Amino acid sequence: MKILLIRPRPHKETIGLQSVMICEPLELMQLSAVLKANNHEVEIVDMILEKKPIEYFIRKFSPELVGITGYISHVGIMKQYAETIKKIDKNIKVAVGGVHATVCPEDFKCEYIDYIARSAEDFYKAANCEDIKVRLADRSLPKRYTDKYYYLFANKCALIKTSFGCPYNCNFCFCRQISPYKAREIDDVIEELLQIPQKEVYIVDDDFLFNRERLLEFYNKVKENKIEKNFLVYGRADFIAANEDIIEALSKVGLNSVIVGIEAATQKELDGFNKKTKIKDNEKAVKILKKYGIECYATIILGVDWDKKDFKNLYKYIKHLELVFVNLQPFTPMPGTPYFEKYKDQLIIPYDQHEKWDMAHLVIKPEKISARRYYFEIIKLYYKITIRPKNVIYMFRRYGIITTLKLSLGAAQITWQYIKKVIRGK
Numbered sequence: 001m002k003i004l005l006i007r008p009r010p011h012k013e014t015i016g017l018q019s020v021m022i023c024e025p026l027e028l029m030q031l032s033a034v035l036k037a038n039n040h041e042v043e044i045v046d047m048i049l050e051k052k053p054i055e056y057f058i059r060k061f062s063p064e065l066v067g068i069t070g071y072i073s074h075v076g077i078m079k080q081y082a083e084t085i086k087k088i089d090k091n092i093k094v095a096v097g098g099v100h101a102t103v104c105p106e107d108f109k110c111e112y113i114d115y116i117a118r119s120a121e122d123f124y125k126a127a128n129c130e131d132i133k134v135r136l137a138d139r140s141l142p143k144r145y146t147d148k149y150y151y152l153f154a155n156k157c158a159l160i161k162t163s164f165g166c167p168y169n170c171n172f173c174f175c176r177q178i179s180p181y182k183a184r185e186i187d188d189v190i191e192e193l194l195q196i197p198q199k200e201v202y203i204v205d206d207d208f209l210f211n212r213e214r215l216l217e218f219y220n221k222v223k224e225n226k227i228e229k230n231f232l233v234y235g236r237a238d239f240i241a242a243n244e245d246i247i248e249a250l251s252k253v254g255l256n257s258v259i260v261g262i263e264a265a266t267q268k269e270l271d272g273f274n275k276k277t278k279i280k281d282n283e284k285a286v287k288i289l290k291k292y293g294i295e296c297y298a299t300i301i302l303g304v305d306w307d308k309k310d311f312k313n314l315y316k317y318i319k320h321l322e323l324v325f326v327n328l329q330p331f332t333p334m335p336g337t338p339y340f341e342k343y344k345d346q347l348i349i350p351y352d353q354h355e356k357w358d359m360a361h362l363v364i365k366p367e368k369i370s371a372r373r374y375y376f377e378i379i380k381l382y383y384k385i386t387i388r389p390k391n392v393i394y395m396f397r398r399y400g401i402i403t404t405l406k407l408s409l410g411a412a413q414i415t416w417q418y419i420k421k422v423i424r425g426k
């Protein structure tokens with residue numbers, strides 16, 4: 001069977017991070033490996049990087065089955081693609097998948113979609129695969145793609161997943177809905193790492209820094225196999241704070257950046273999120289990462305009940321932690337979390353405008369200030385962090401002037417999207 005796998009380009013209303021990162025479509029690469037083992041002819045099209053419209057690829061490849069992946073913000077665009085495909089040839093079967101299809105399959109019900117795959121197995125079934133043994137991802141993407149994947153300062157960045165699901169239960173996060181926590185054998189991970197030519201590797205586990213013994217085994221086997229990579233991972237502050245020795249060891253085998261869910265500046269908010277971390281964990285974690293030269297990318301949730309004073313307090317906290325890179329996310333009641341029901345009557349962005357459910361738009365009406373003011377406070381906060389002389393000097397020294405300016409240009413594009421929100425007031 002001829003199968004085309006598509007990663008969509010985001011809607012123009014989506015405040016995306018494409019200007020600061022474009023990652024490999026790993027889930028499609030994993031599907032591709034199994035499909036090829038079943039003798040299917042497979043092609044992956046990344047619409048973020050392609051200039052030509054979807055029609056071009058459908059006509060050129062003439063697939064019998066098309067698989068489209070995406071997040072919540074892609075729902076509309078995935079349906080549009082499905083309609084376009086059916087209009088070209090109604091006999092082409094269309095399947096959609098991805099994390100949002102797993103949690104909310106009903107959002108994809110439409111006359112142009114034949115299969116809603118809630119798991120990879122669902123998709124293999126649609127493709128009549130007999131052998132669905134899990135395989136290492138198909139790493140044969142064209143160079144014109146692999147050369148363009150990057151994450152902030154990590155150019156030509158490859159992705160790998162070493163575990164599925166998350167063992168924690170933060171109540172704002174829908175990761176826990178996707179799959180129960182399951183970790184791959186380290187030997188299997190090493191085998192895959194040995195096949196990755198890129199130097200920069202982003203480990204996209206929901207929580208890589210979890211099991212001490214497993215991480216020690218990872219450290220030993222990366223060393224033994226002389227694997228020389230730079231790793232970017234997700235990790236929790238409480239683990240980092242309690243396991244300095246592991247962080248030190250991992251820093252010696254290439255761990256150079258960690259995305260940490262700092263989430264909040266107060267214990268009350270952390271407890272409200274059921275984060276199960278302590279404010280002092282955040283402080284200790286940031287210090288430990290700094291000590292071993294590991295970059296900390298902090299994510300922080302902005303409360304719906306915040307006013308000017310809360311934004312000011314957060315800035316003080318960011319300054320106190322000496323954070324240079326932060327991703328500020330207005331609180332979003334994601335479907336699949338208890339908040340979705342709670343806030344469904346207070347939405348200022350209707351749920352069917354999925355393209356704006358990007359964790360950057362304000363989807364709930366702020367309780368104390370206007371939406372315009374709220375967006376203004378976000379821009380102000382980003383601006384204050386970015387222009388701090390200490391931070392500018394740090395970035396120039398660590399990453400060089402050109403790379404820093406390139407990244408600043410990307411960040412400016414995101415700011416511009418926010419400025420438009422302030423102008424429009426929504």
Ligand code: SF4
Pocket residue numbers: 166167168169170173174175176206207236261
């Ligand atoms: S926020 Fe992080 S630690 Fe919490 S459930 Fe989600 S992925 Fe797990």
